[in-house]
Amino acid sequence: MKTSEQFREAIAAADITLVQSVIIGQMDSDRFLEEPLTRQLCGLAEAELGKQSTHLFEQEDGEAAFPARAEWTRDAWTMMKVELGDNFSRKKFDLLIEMQAHLRESGHPKFQPRKRDSGSVAESRKRSSAGTGALRRPTAAGRTRLIGGGAGAALGLGVGLLVRRPVVGLLLGALAGLCAVTYSERRRGRKK
Numbered sequence: 001m002k003t004s005e006q007f008r009e010a011i012a013a014a015d016i017t018l019v020q021s022v023i024i025g026q027m028d029s030d031r032f033l034e035e036p037l038t039r040q041l042c043g044l045a046e047a048e049l050g051k052q053s054t055h056l057f058e059q060e061d062g063e064a065a066f067p068a069r070a071e072w073t074r075d076a077w078t079m080m081k082v083e084l085g086d087n088f089s090r091k092k093f094d095l096l097i098e099m100q101a102h103l104r105e106s107g108h109p110k111f112q113p114r115k116r117d118s119g120s121v122a123e124s125r126k127r128s129s130a131g132t133g134a135l136r137r138p139t140a141a142g143r144t145r146l147i148g149g150g151a152g153a154a155l156g157l158g159v160g161l162l163v164r165r166p167v168v169g170l171l172l173g174a175l176a177g178l179c180a181v182t183y184s185e186r187r188r189g190r191k192k
Helices: 005-012 016-030 038-051 074-086 090-105 121-130 140-162 166-191
Strands: none
Touching (some): 005 038, 016 038, 016 074, 016 090, 038 090, 074 090, 140 166
């Protein structure tokens, strides 16, 4: 199993909080994977931390309400995941794994593996960038606007602090910075 460098470093440093956070994050990702990895990640962490005489799991604090099987919903799973973050006990961990399997088997859409198309890499990139919220590297013009807006916001914030209206100064400064960059881009476009 391929693990992240951050996870391996956290284990080596016995940073239990970070290790637990990575495992909880993996639980969230596992909802969409064909083969869930959380148990493997947990096993690796337990084995490596055990060599350092450190324990991954905490004693169950008894403060969480464990839902009955009939109450296993996405909301109940999410609440139990929050409880696991507060008290990383074996009981909560095992229950979450079981709830996740149950929600997948029952056909809950937020717990189903994502289908992989056998299309080309180029088609895959088109699909991923066409989706809403897709993260893409900003273009040179986008970076220029970002810098202009950020610089304007910083200057506006400074002026806003002087006149005791920092939010207004920030917003007006960002707008002024974006306008200046846009004006500059249009002027350069006319000269070509």
